[in-house]
Amino acid sequence: MENKLNIEYYALLAERIRERDTDAFTEFYYATYNDLYRYAYYFLKDAHQAQDALHEIYILIWRSISTLKENRLFYPWVRQIAYHVCCDFQRKSNTMANHETPVNEDTEFLLNLTDQNDCFQEIWDKDFQERLERYLSELPSQVRQAFLLRYDNNLKLDEIADFLNVSLSTVKRAINKARKYLQKKFASS
Numbered sequence: 001m002e003n004k005l006n007i008e009y010y011a012l013l014a015e016r017i018r019e020r021d022t023d024a025f026t027e028f029y030y031a032t033y034n035d036l037y038r039y040a041y042y043f044l045k046d047a048h049q050a051q052d053a054l055h056e057i058y059i060l061i062w063r064s065i066s067t068l069k070e071n072r073l074f075y076p077w078v079r080q081i082a083y084h085v086c087c088d089f090q091r092k093s094n095t096m097a098n099h100e101t102p103v104n105e106d107t108e109f110l111l112n113l114t115d116q117n118d119c120f121q122e123i124w125d126k127d128f129q130e131r132l133e134r135y136l137s138e139l140p141s142q143v144r145q146a147f148l149l150r151y152d153n154n155l156k157l158d159e160i161a162d163f164l165n166v167s168l169s170t171v172k173r174a175i176n177k178a179r180k181y182l183q184k185k186f187a188s189s
Helices: 007-018 022-044 047-067 071-095 105-115 119-137 141-151 157-164 168-188
Strands: none
Touching: 007 022, 007 047, 007 071, 022 047, 022 071, 047 071, 071 157, 119 141, 119 168, 141 157, 141 168, 157 168
16 A cells, blocks of 8 residues: 555545444554554654554554544554554553663664675765754654654645644644754764
């Protein structure tokens, strides 16, 4: 399925899921798994936590589909659930003491370079991605969310406003603030 948001498709799935159609839920799962996993992984920065969060997200969707007010808002509603579940997971992980040995990502990364044609591009991409993630984490939560929903998830401005439950002008200001901040950070580094 295309990465592009298809409101009618999700609205039809929502209607069928409300009727407890497990085939529709399975179809929804396969249609959204990659996108929601990327979102959870980016948010939590841990593959195991992202998997656990996804499990929780899909359970909540199945259990609370009856609270969805309008089928056309199904996907933004799902994204809101994902956001809240990821916030909960992040909060829980921050309060727990982490006694695991840190993974040496550099070693793992270098081991993966041997079979790649353009390892320098891979290094550039990884460095850029790490800096982008660091700079985004410095932004206020709502600004970061608006930016990610726009550029990482390809949502329209009005969809972002619905998702975040804010005005369209607030979304525009948040995205502009994030873009200016990122331009300034990348220009100085």
